[in-house]
Amino acid sequence: MTLILPFMYQMVGGFDVVRDPRDIAFYASLLLASFTVCKTATSVHWGILSDRIGRRPVILLGLLGNLLTFVLFGVSKSFTWALVARSLNGLFTGNTIATKSMIAEISDDSNRSYMMAMLPLMWNLGTMLGGAIGGLFVDP
Secondary structure, rough: OHHHHHHHHHHHHHHOOOHHHHHHHHHHHHHHHHHHHHEEEEHHHHOOOHHHHHHHHHHHHHHHHHHHHHHHHOOOOHHHHHHHHHHHHHHHHOHHHHHHHHHHHHHHOHHHHHHHHHHHHHHHOOOOOHHHHHHHHHOO
């Protein structure tokens, strides 16, 4: 999610939908909100699917979907395609619930608290690195 933040202002400003520079924040927030809404709407469904077909296929499908939707977002030439790509990215990111379930299943009482504590640590590390990596692509 934070990977796109450094260059989102310039990207949205280049779309045809923006008539006034003050509108950029509104359209950028729509892109961010679409991701979060779609992730929230699909998390439970990904969990149910992972109970049916297994954690590994759901996690791999989510990772593949994230890869493809990030590429689609990166090559978007219009706000509509960027919105579609971010929404699809949110749909595929809802599978994080399967990751948490998998960690709970593969751990035991001796290491479960450590493994569960690593989840927010890695999330925060990814948030920091995502912004830094995204900053490298602001104006390559």
